[in-house]
Amino acid sequence: MANVKDNSTPVIQVRDLVKRFDGRAVLDGVNLEVFPGEMLVIMGGSGCGKSTLLRNLIGSMVPEEGVVEIFGQNTLVMDEPELDEIRKRFGILFQSGALFNSMTVGENVALPLKEHTDLDDETIDIMVKIKLEQVGLRQAEDLMPSEISGGMKKRAGLARAVALDPEILFYDEPSAGLDPVTSAEIDYLMMDLAKKLGVASVVVTHEMDSAFRIADRMIMLDKGKVLMAAKREEFETIRDGKPTGDDTKDLIRQFLRGDSEGPITRRRQAGGYEEDILHAAGAR
Amino acid sequence: MTDSPIQTVTWEDKVAVVKVAGDIDLHRSASLQHALLGLLDEQPSKVVVDLSGVPYMDSSGVASLVKLLSRTRKLGVSLVLLSPSQKVKSIFEITRLNSVFTITDSKEEAMA
Numbered sequence A: 001m002a003n004v005k006d007n008s009t010p011v012i013q014v015r016d017l018v019k020r021f022d023g024r025a026v027l028d029g030v031n032l033e034v035f036p037g038e039m040l041v042i043m044g045g046s047g048c049g050k051s052t053l054l055r056n057l058i059g060s061m062v063p064e065e066g067v068v069e070i071f072g073q074n075t076l077v078m079d080e081p082e083l084d085e086i087r088k089r090f091g092i093l094f095q096s097g098a099l100f101n102s103m104t105v106g107e108n109v110a111l112p113l114k115e116h117t118d119l120d121d122e123t124i125d126i127m128v129k130i131k132l133e134q135v136g137l138r139q140a141e142d143l144m145p146s147e148i149s150g151g152m153k154k155r156a157g158l159a160r161a162v163a164l165d166p167e168i169l170f171y172d173e174p175s176a177g178l179d180p181v182t183s184a185e186i187d188y189l190m191m192d193l194a195k196k197l198g199v200a201s202v203v204v205t206h207e208m209d210s211a212f213r214i215a216d217r218m219i220m221l222d223k224g225k226v227l228m229a230a231k232r233e234e235f236e237t238i239r240d241g242k243p244t245g246d247d248t249k250d251l252i253r254q255f256l257r258g259d260s261e262g263p264i265t266r267r268r269q270a271g272g273y274e275e276d277i278l279h280a281a282g283a284r
Numbered sequence B: 001m002t003d004s005p006i007q008t009v010t011w012e013d014k015v016a017v018v019k020v021a022g023d024i025d026l027h028r029s030a031s032l033q034h035a036l037l038g039l040l041d042e043q044p045s046k047v048v049v050d051l052s053g054v055p056y057m058d059s060s061g062v063a064s065l066v067k068l069l070s071r072t073r074k075l076g077v078s079l080v081l082l083s084p085s086q087k088v089k090s091i092f093e094i095t096r097l098n099s100v101f102t103i104t105d106s107k108e109e110a111m112a
Helices: A050-058 A080-087 A105-116 A121-134 A150-161 A180-197 A208-214 A232-240 A247-257 A263-269 A273-282 B029-042 B059-075 B086-094 B107-111
Strands: A012-021 A024-034 A039-043 A065-070 A090-093 A168-172 A200-204 A217-222 A225-231 B006-012 B015-021 B046-053 B078-082 B102-104
Touching (some): A024 A050, A121 B029, A121 B059, A208 A232, A217 A232, B029 B059, B059 B078
Parallel strands (some): A039 A200, B078 B102
């Protein structure tokens, strides 16, 4: 079933998600929902938990607490065959493209079609050309991954992620390492998939130009918690406004603007450096 | 849904008008393709594929129509896609095939 008819029911719903590493909560009570055709951008500084959240959403990591529902089904109680059925309905673009180096670009894109469908080779060949054309890579069909640039690998990864016409797409840093033109092209393709075909998209990124271009809604994660979840326009207001004296808003503002001064910097400076160094000195 | 995607085939002289119904996705593309290619054995001068009853089509459906287009061109048969919904038009746009196919919303134009 590739057709999402009801745009008012979330395709992803996360409730009270907690993930701990060595007793430390990396995700600490995260809630979110994503609707068909919507682009949700998850952002935050390094180590804020955004990649961990993505892994919990795609089922490659299991949380200690909470619920992850995809298409209304709790994925945390599913066995592997049930999870595989759900996974056929979503695509993932990994940061590096994650291509198989022993296969050509075209063979990489064909792989999910050969594994998960009964389509004949001629139809699959046509679909591979269609998918590669969509990402501007049709000429690279017969090249090996080692023969193409990082940006091309990412586009090939996207062609493979959309091979089965997924209803949900997860993107892990889709703009990282791309030149501005290629990055904008990928952004517009992502928007096309969301707006024209109703694909729900979850994008983890810290590239703010791209985030503000593509997002319908945004979530700012900090220390494993959702600091703010709102429409893009509300984040734009904070970014473009003056500091408010409210630490949370000013922290978000600093992150969005990439300023070198602000609550994030102060927090880092107040990280117990003095205690640490004196403790080290006293330990000898 | 795995029933036949072809609702009716009507002939006007040598023009075959094929009314397709329901979603055309991975589960039904092969069946649509089989039926449409089989129709070419009847030696039509033109095939009009009426898509007005198709709420959704994925790229496997588009690929099936590309295969049909390739065969019709080889045989000198015209192919027209009639009245796709906005959502189905979008899949042709996003796959950049809207200019490869002849697509119209007018039955008269399709039959001409």
